[in-house]
Amino acid sequence: MTETSSAAPIANVPLSGVIGMPIAHSKSPRLHRHWLNRYGIAGHYVPMPVMPEHLAEVLRILPYAGFVGLNVTIPHKEAVLTLADVVTDRAALIGAANTLIFRPDGKIHADNTDGYGFIANLRQNLPDWQADAGPAAVIGAGGAARAVVASLLDSGVQELRISNRTKIRAEQIKAEFGARVVVYDWAQVGNMLDGAATVVNSTSLGMTGKQPLRVPLDALSPDAVATDLVYTPLMTPFLTEAQQRGCRVVDGLGMLLHQAAPGFERWFGQRPEVDAATRAAVLG
Known part of the structure; x- marks a missing residue:
């Protein structure tokens, strides 16, 4: 006889990350891991090396793979504006985006928090x-x-x-x-x-x-x-x-920390604090 489970289904774990090329040097994964651990949030933040010719395809796929948003770094910060459905006024004025939110309706929202x-x-x-x-x-x-x-x-x-x-x-x-x-x-x-x-x-x-x-x-x-x-x-x-x-x-380290906070809040529902412990975690 097959045993059936009456447990409730496990909710999807929200995913986010940073895309760029190269990306191995990025301190953002360490920063977001610190915040996820601090607030006890079930989520993941991953670095993703993406070549420019694959950018559009990657952005189309990720919202269907559990991703709720991304940080964007060189060389994609300008290109993502042409691929987003909604662009904030400040991102349009600056001519670049560093934060993407994948909305429930499937649209990509681009912002610049630098x-x-x-x-x-x-x-x-x-x-x-x-x-x-x-x-x-x-x-x-x-x-x-x-x-x-x-x-x-x-x-x-x-x-x-x-x-x-x-x-x-x-x-x-x-x-x-x-x-x-x-x-x-x-x-x-x-x-x-x-x-x-x-x-x-x-x-x-x-x-x-x-x-x-x-x-x-x-x-x-x-x-x-x-x-x-x-x-x-x-x-x-x-x-x-x-x-x-x-x-x-x-x-300049504080700019990196503070620009990340609005995206983290949008993706994971918690406004993170930027403090001495955050700096220490990122500096390793």
Whole structure:
């Protein structure tokens, strides 16, 4: 005689992850595993290396395999906008998405939380930081810079200076974000820092294995706040020199942690706390 079980069926375990190429370096799986364990949530977060030519097919399949959403990293952050059914205003403005939500109706919702993560990191580490304390200066004009520019302007920065080695990219940002953006030639990037209250390195220069950020900091005010989007190493040469000049500095790891929180909440139903234990878990 066959034994039958009267137990209730096991509910599907929600799945999420991060897609990119390469992806092995990502700290996001460690971060989300920490939160899942902390809150006792039955769920999984997996890194997925996806080639650009397979992106559309992967996004079509995953919602039918138990996935409730994804983080998106290089090189897919722009391409996913064309594949999403719903795009938030901020993702459209920035021109990239880093967070996808797979809705119950099958539609893909694309958002960008990088700017939120950037500002939340500043405010957590420097609660008295004021966007309107003076001009902001952003070094670089890539995808990350666009999120930073949008969030700084939205927070109330009245003048945003930007410089990039390829000037046309900085000029494109000015064209899209308006009159508060002032473009500086790369040869004048040091002058851009004169009187700036908030200075941001949005490039990968200074990252472990990359070229150093060769920007003269002579004009940097000791009253300025300096922050870097790079978090390997935590204290980049840029932050170290800024700190030596008297500036308050904020490393880039907090941006990674804070940008992840809204997605985790949407996927798993719990707003996670970003605290010292979270940083420690990600740093390993």
